[in-house]
Amino acid sequence: MRLLYLIKKEFIEILRQRELVFVMIVAPVIQVILLGYLVTTDIKNIPVNIVNLSSDKATVRIMNRIINSPLFDVKNIFIHNIDSLEVLKRGDVKAIILFRDNFDKKKSFKNYPETQILLDGVDSNSSQIAAGYVNGIIRNFIIDDINRYGLSPLIRGKPLIRFNPRLRSINYMGPGIVALLLSIIALFITSLSLVREKEQQTIDTLLMSRLKPIEIYIGKAVPMGIVGLIDMVIGVFVVVLWFDIPVRGSFFYLFLSSLIYLTAILSYGLLISVFSSSQQQSLFFSWFSLVTFILLSGLFTPVENIPKGMRWLVDINPLRYLIKIIREIFLKGNGIEYFYRDLLALLAITLVISSISIFNFKRFISK
């Protein structure tokens, strides 16, 4: 009963701060949409230069395929050799594609130009993909061409892309963004809540009241939990409707795992709140933690190859499990039998974080 008054108060406080209401209701929509566009990671429009030293007619046709491909943004076409190293150093183009006549006149019935791809290897990911694209374009051209002479390669790969057949990166990123959103809002608002009470000195009255520490703790966590779940729903809706991402799995597990994760993040936020003496400090800690959680979550870059010494940082990161689970639910329509291990790991981490948080909260209260 006493707890209800605390929860009601927290709600009123949240709703009266107009900037908080904005952060909680309007910002998620904007954030999800903006982030959705930001993390569209399809490698396309790769800036390249073409150097054509070949006299072959086929070269022109290959070049046209490259120019017309959305994958490349051809900046310049030269018909004389250029200092590739210098051009790549400047960083305006990621690759230089160079065509030469194939002087190896050995027995081949038809000649195609010899191609050299000069890559700026700094961004290893895009340059690898770029090289692959060039290879693919030329290979397909040649295969099409030799087909006319009744010749075809013995083995052709027949790819079947599962779960995301059109290879849209937003399908992969969208669900992750919802998890991201949940973390940002929940962490910032909870980490501030107790510090604000310290600054207002209202914490003294709370502590002097008959409320037990655990009641105060729950009273702080429950309203934020509800707000977080509402945001989760908003986020899922926006991502699904705006970006047209399929949800193949069960909403029940989507919300169950989010709820567990939310508990972890709320406890963590309250832990930060206990240790911070000003709102500024808690903002800083939340920020730092959040960036670490995100970069080590597999949201942007794969986490499978992180060296062993750093592995544990990934394994204790609750966001990693949530992202994995909700991606599976969204894209693969997996049921609990596929991700129960991740869910259990998330649950275990949540329990540990909550216990540490409650323990420190109690200690702080009985100081």
Place this chain on the structure above:
Amino acid sequence: MKRIKPVIRKEFSHILRDPKSLIIIFVMPILMIFIYGYAISFDLDNIKLGVLDYSKSDISREFIKSFLQNKYFKFVEVKEDEKTPDLFEKKLKRGDISEVMIIPHDFSDKIKEMKSTEVGFIIDGSDSNSANIIYQYNEMITFNFIKRFQDLDNILKIHTKVYFNPEVKSAFFFIPGLVAVLLLMVSALLTSLSISRERESGSIDLIFISPIKSHEIILGKTLAYIFVALMVETLIIVFSRYWFGMPVRGDILTLLAFSLLYIFTGLSLGVLISISAPDQKTAMLITLLVTMLPSIMLSGFIFPLSSLSPVLRGFSNIVPATYFLKIIRGVILKGASVTDFIRDGAILLFMSIILTIISVRKFSKNRDRGT
């Protein structure tokens, strides 16, 4: 100019007497480089591959071997029986494997008869970028394999040469980027707290009524922190060089010269935030938001600018990190020289001048109103 000195001196003693912020300023970047330097990587080796070989012939085994000899693939061994396809389906769904290769039973016979055959590749497409790379690898390895039977070698001649990062490791792509992100954040944070701190403590009133000119205060505050930010940068670069073995191919002085411009941009941004924000808390929040997010998302730090939509690419032009990222990657990893980046350097300088002018104007206005 004479009056700038006391401002600088005062800011310095502020920095030195606040060990907590000093620790945050110096330790945090190292910590971040350390964690993220290890953790952020695009490298895609160990693609886990499941194989369904219905041909079970010498040729099919050779074909599988050519995949495994490639360092990118890792074979996932399972006991083969009629349940294997279901097992692979499960593993694919769970994410334990990324690809299943299916070799048809007539594979070997067709090849012997020199007839075309197809090999199925089921790829987990959830992560579109990885799927793309996996697809390319498949094509490349398959094509190389055919050369044993068909003389296509002379038809398709493609040589690839990778400059600057021959092992195609992504770590060295990220570390200079991290330097750019952290440097902007630290420099903006340093100054952004300075004026709001004075406002909270009320000392701003004393400055308002003193004879010092507005631009002198702004410049003084900026100059004091240039030194600190440069130290932070040197620390990060030395750490990356000796801890991660990041190659430094270019001229350090060139880098420092451009860094000065970039730091100046960050500091002026901080001053402007500081003048506009009502208190330290807000100043800090705004600084983190306007420095970290765009520097990570809109500068080409993780994803290439070319994959952004045109509107966002337009935005990336006003993010200072976009220019510095190009410079620092160029100088450190490619050994580029000053002349390669004159335009980018000029833009950074232009940005900081504009920011400083706005700051001075705003500060004078506040001064007139006394707030």
Place this chain on the structure above:
Amino acid sequence: MADNIIEIRDLTKKFGNFIAVNSISFDIKKGEILGFLGPNGAGKTTTIKMITGLLKISSGSIKINSLDAEKHRDATRMDIGYMSQKFSLYPKLTALENIEFFAGISGLTRKGISEKYTEIKKYVPENLLKQNIEKLPPGIKQRVALFAALLSDPEILLLDEPTSGVDPEVRRNFWQEIYSLKKEGKTILVTTHNLDEVEYADKIVILHRGNIIVEGEPEGLLAGSGKDSIEELFKEAVKENEEN
């Protein structure tokens, strides 16, 4: 000594090496107004927080109604109403919502809470009660804070700098309020750094750098020392304390 409601013996609080309160002892009688004086940083708030149980005692003892406050904190807290320096009200809540909240967490029933609503309306105009605390003038905030501290009807009232930042007229009204509370039988401890407020107190304790430097009834102290005002007495005592 049955009429001592609070007994403090050798109370000490250390923060690291810094001694904030240095072995002080004093009593408060039931129904008494004790003026707790001293400059900023003398240790007044620290002492009050130890009485409330918000701060742990380094050494010494506090007895409230003959119960050891450290051991029986839950019981003794029931007897204490506390109003802290910044009034400790929620700025984003209205005055009524603040009262509802504080009454709710002190265990009042719905009926009890609506009775309190009627009661506060006697002191504060209704339209003000419906405004957010942050928009109210300090005098009203102070009134609401005092009301909130009294919600659980405690025997003892601890007021930490209740009159700082309010104008003299509000301050006079406030003291009248304190007097009527005294008549109801409440025991009140008030800290202040305004020396001219001591005329209202039955007994004063002056704290300086964690030590009690003056203790007694205002008239008696003045008569005994031959000084004209408490201010002179205070200055003299501070000087002596600093020399030691």
